[in-house]
Amino acid sequence: MAWFWLVLAGIFEVVWAYGLKHADGFSRLWPSLGIIVAMIISVVLLELALRSLPLGTAYAIWTGIGILGTTALGIAFMGEPAGLLRLLCIGLIVAGVIGLKLITPE
Template sequence: MAWIILLFAGLAEVGWAVGLKYTDGFTRLWPTVGTVSAMVVSLFLLGLALKTLPLGTAYAVWTGIGTIGTVVLGIVLFGESAALLRLACIGMIVAGIVGLKLVTEV
């Protein structure tokens, strides 16, 4: 269950990271409210996952999910580069997350 909670924490991290782009420097009310809400949810869920998962593993997976999701949405929403080398680097992050999941005893 901790891994599922951690997945949702990572997805909420994607939400606030992408939300930052829409806040326009925290000058737009509703995007700011949504972004701050996603931050709170993300950290709350990470805290719950940390009850069971090791700190280093949980934090690495949380930031990895956030990184991957933010890159994908950056490509889709903002026209950022989808260069092969960039995607290969993201693939290595995915491999690292899978590796951590496989070697963590929980």
């Protein structure tokens, strides 16, 4: 169950990170509130995962999911570049996340 909480926490991290672009420096109420709620949910879910996963592994995967998700959304919806070198670096992050999952028992 810890891996489920960790992936869900990572998804909420993506939500709040993506929302930062729409909050306009926290000057827009609803996006700002959505960011705060998503941040709280993300950290609570991370804490649930940490009850049985090592801190370093869980944190690395949580941030990895955030990096991958926000990068994908930036490329898909915000016109950010998707150059070969950038995608290669993202692939290294994916490899690291997969590696950590494979070597970490629950």
